[in-house]
Amino acid sequence: MGVVSLDQSYVVEMKGIRKEFPGVVALDNVGFNLRKGEVHALVGENGAGKSTLIKILAGAHQADHGDVYVNGQKVNILSPRHAQELGISVIYQEFNLIPYLSVAENIFLGRESMSGRYFINNRDNRARAREVLDRLELDVDVDETVAELGVAQRQMVEVAKALSMQANIIVMDEPTSALGNREIEQLFKTIEKMKAQGISVIYISHRLEELWQIADRVTVLRDGQYIATTDIDKLDKEQLIKQMVGRDLTEQFPERNVRIGEEMLRVENLSKAGVLKDVSFRVRRGEVVGFAGLVGSGRTELMRCLFGADRFDTGKVYLNNQEVQIKSPRDAISHGIGFITEDRQGQGLMLVRPVKENITITALDQVIKKLFIDYEEETNVAGDMVERLRIRTPGLEQEVRYLSGGNQQKVVIAKWLLEKARILIFDEPTRGIDVGAKKEVYSLINELVGQGVGVIMVSSELPEVLGMSDRIYVMSAGRITGELSAQEATQERILEYATKE
Numbered sequence: 310m311g312v313v314s315l316d317q318s319y320v321v322e323m324k325g326i327r328k329e330f331p332g333v334v335a336l337d338n339v340g341f342n343l344r345k346g347e348v349h350a351l352v353g354e355n356g357a358g359k360s361t362l363i364k365i366l367a368g369a370h371q372a373d374h375g376d377v378y379v380n381g382q383k384v385n386i387l388s389p390r391h392a393q394e395l396g397i398s399v400i401y402q403e404f405n406l407i408p409y410l411s412v413a414e415n416i417f418l419g420r421e422s423m424s425g426r427y428f429i430n431n432r433d434n435r436a437r438a439r440e441v442l443d444r445l446e447l448d449v450d451v452d453e454t455v456a457e458l459g460v461a462q463r464q465m466v467e468v469a470k471a472l473s474m475q476a477n478i479i480v481m482d483e484p485t486s487a488l489g490n491r492e493i494e495q496l497f498k499t500i501e502k503m504k505a506q507g508i509s510v511i512y513i514s515h516r517l518e519e520l521w522q523i524a525d526r527v528t529v530l531r532d533g534q535y536i537a538t539t540d541i542d543k544l545d546k547e548q549l550i551k552q553m554v555g556r557d558l559t560e561q562f563p564e565r566n567v568r569i570g571e572e573m574l575r576v577e578n579l580s581k582a583g584v585l586k587d588v589s590f591r592v593r594r595g596e597v598v599g600f601a602g603l604v605g606s607g608r609t610e611l612m613r614c615l616f617g618a619d620r621f622d623t624g625k626v627y628l629n630n631q632e633v634q635i636k637s638p639r640d641a642i643s644h645g646i647g648f649i650t651e652d653r654q655g656q657g658l659m660l661v662r663p664v665k666e667n668i669t670i671t672a673l674d675q676v677i678k679k680l681f682i683d684y685e686e687e688t689n690v691a692g693d694m695v696e697r698l699r700i701r702t703p704g705l706e707q708e709v710r711y712l713s714g715g716n717q718q719k720v721v722i723a724k725w726l727l728e729k730a731r732i733l734i735f736d737e738p739t740r741g742i743d744v745g746a747k748k749e750v751y752s753l754i755n756e757l758v759g760q761g762v763g764v765i766m767v768s769s770e771l772p773e774v775l776g777m778s779d780r781i782y783v784m785s786a787g788r789i790t791g792e793l794s795a796q797e798a799t800q801e802r803i804l805e806y807a808t809k810e
Contacts, residue, residue, distance in 0.1 A: 319378070320345050320478055320509050321366065321397075326375035328361050330711075333703055335361040336372075339535045341528055343478065348500060348510045350520045350541070353530035353553055354743035356701050356713045359513055362530070363480050366511075367399045368392040379478075398476035400467045400484065408456035413438035415455055416470045441469045444506075445499050460604055461492030468499060472508075479503070480511040483714075485519060486740045488769070490804075492604055497523050515743050516770070517546055529553055554745045561748060562776030565755040569779060570594030572630070573763040574732050576615065579624030584610050586788040588624070592732065592763040597754060599778030600767045601803050607787035608767045609651060612734050616648040617641045628732075642671065647730030649721050651737035651767075657721040660710035664702050665691035667709050667720050672727040694723040699749065715746040722753065733757060736767045751777060771800045785809050 321343040328336040336358045343349050351359050364370040366377065368386040377384055379395050386392050392399075406415050413435045414421075422433035438451040447465050455463060464484060471479050481500075485493045500510060500523060512524055520527060520541055527544065529536040529552040536552050574592040579585060585607050592598050600608045614621040617635040626633055628644055635641050641648070650656040658667055668691040669676050676687040691705050698719045702712055709720055718738070725733060735754070739747045754777065758764055768774050774781055781798050783791040783806035791806030 318344055320380055321511075322378040323362070323366065324376045324378075326362065326365060326372050326377075328358075328365065328370060328372050331703060334533055336365075336533050339375075339530065339533070341535075342538075343509050343511060344525075345477075345509055346504050346507045347525040348504065348512050348523050350512045350514065350524040350527040351530070352514070352517070352520070352527060352549070353536075354715070354745050356532070356716065357530040357553075357743075358533040359530055360482075360713065361533075363399065363482065363511065363513070366392065366397060367480065368397075393474050393476070396475060396477045397480070398471035398474055398478070399480040399482065400464075400471060401482050404463050404467060406455045406463060406466060409454055411452050411454055412442075412449055412458070412466055412469075413451040415466055416441060416451075416473050420473075437473070438469070441473045444472065445469060445502055447499070459492075461488050461495060464488065464492075464496060465499065468503075472503075477507065478509050478511070480513070482513045483515065483740075484512070485514065485516055486737075488604060490603070493519070515739075515747075517549060517744065520549075531555060550744055553743065561744070561751075562773075563748065563752050563755055565597075565758065567595045567755070567758050569596045570761065573628065575627040575630075577625045577627070579611070579614060579621050579626075581610070581614060581619070581621045581787075584787055585614065585621065586786075588784075588787075588789055590782050590789065590792075592765060594761050594763055595758045596779045597758055597764045597766055597777055599774040599781040600765065600784060601771065601774045601781055602784035602807050604769070606784040606807065608784050609736055610787070611784070612648065612736055612765070612767060615641070616646060616734065618648070642728065642730075645729075645731035646734070647671075647725035647728060647732070648734045649718075649725060649736060649738060651740055658709050658717060661708055663706045664695065664700070664709050664712070664720060665705040668694050668723045668727060671724045672729075675727065690727065691723075694727060698723055698726075698753070715742040718742055718750070719746075722750070726757075730762070732763045732765070734765045734767070737769065738766060739768075739770070739773065747773075771803060774798075774803070775800065783807050 319342045323341045326336050326339045339358060339362060341362060353359050361370060365372050368388045368391050377386060384395060416438045417434050422430040424430040435451050442449055445468065449462055449465060455466065484496060488496065503510065524541045526538060527541050528538045531553060571594055572591055573594050577589050579588045588611055602608050613619040617637045617640050626635055633644050665687055669687050676683055676690055688705060695702065700719045701716050709717060738750055742750065754764055766777060775798055779795055781793045782789050783803055785807055790809040793802060
């Protein structure tokens with residue numbers, strides 16, 4: 310049963326919320342409340358209903374049943390603009406910024422100061438932007454374009470934009486998923502300043518360990534239903550996981566007993582001006598090779614070069630001891646290399662196309678007969694992958710944009726499994742995925758290496774790198790600064806190499 314009491318001390322209270330989509334009850338009698346100046350974490354597995362609940366608060370969806378109160382007043386939030394007028398702002402996991410506009414232009418986009426009727430007062434906009442950033446004690450140049458900023462600075466611009474709208478209720482959806490430790494520390498300091506100013510934060514995250522650093526209370530949803538609201542200091546991680554999944558989750562990193570074979574991939578002296586410096590590494594059959602490093606260390610850039618998405622200046626790539634030329638993703642795919650990108654929505658999926666098309670797109674030769682797609686075969690092939698990976702979807706025709714983050718990630722993985730790639734690059738494989746789905750991904754990786762696939766895993770989560778890798782390369786400033794076996798590796802040693810100049 311949801312939260313039922315109405316308390317004037319709550320800045321938000323949601324009671325008895327129900328929301329149905331075709332074939333799916335997303336929320337069933339769910340309640341949630343938020344106090345002034347608190348950080349209230351909202352957690353649950355993918356598909357638990359977190360995003361739907363937040364979209365109702367943000368005016369993107371309307372509830373079928375239930376009531377919403379803001380500052381003690383019953384409201385019917387009809388649109389995102391209406392939510393903003395009520396002081397509610399949402400910072401989504403995928404940033405809503407325009408890269409080639411300046412920081413100031415992004416903060417006040419659509420709300421600019423004007424000189425007369427037709428001209429924007431850029432001087433006033435810059436001053437207002439600086440005032441908002443100063444309020445958060447953020448050192449960001451308001452004239453710099455967003456494209457030139459790091460991920461952490463973009464996150465701060467999103468926060469500044471929310472505050473510029475006079476928001477006193479801010480929702481943060483997976484705010485640390487693409488941040489390193491230093492950037493997370495900066496974000497948490499910013500949140501503490503917001504709390505001190507009486508701003509309330511709804512905090513959604515799958516990185517459970519950070520909740521004890523930043524949250525005051527935590528509400529758990531499971532399968533569209535309210536489970537519990539608890540002060541964070543009265544819970545431990547095991548209790549929270551049990552509330553989320555409905556069972557004890559043992560052995561987060563499943564055991565792997567795979568015989569590592571011969572070398573499959575060798576990269577020698579790969580360089581790209583200003584990005585990568587003389588990088589060499591190797592991957593063997595049946596091996597998980599982890600890549601660790603701070604944000605900006607060059608890990609993703611290296612993988613994009615290996616996959617042919619970016620050109621490198623010098624260096625050689627060998628597959629099975631034969632030098633190969635990889636100048637495009639098509640070349641990489643033809644050589645059996647697959648890339649599960651960290652930006653699944655921007656680069657890994659066709660968001661407005663059905664689940665089945667997203668799964669079969671890299672393996673059309675399996676479903677084309679006599680120059681035409683055999684739709685029955687496409688349905689069978691995609692259906693098998695949905696069943697194998699336990700992808701939660703109302704049907705194969707569902708547009709993939711409507712799936713939860715974890716299920717979207719499974720669709721990306723499915724298309725590369727169907728392609729039968731021999732080298733698979735996982736870039737942040739569990740970003741935005743709940744604890745139960747993480748274990749499924751880890752088991753899937755173990756299954757792949759058991760079949761002789763070589764896996765490269767880039768991750769910002771050190772426990773994940775340590776728990777899954779046979780060997781670990783650590784990068785800093787575009788070069789490899791250390792190589793560690795699973796037996797040698799510790800968080801302290803990885804961080805020592807990651808901060809090496």
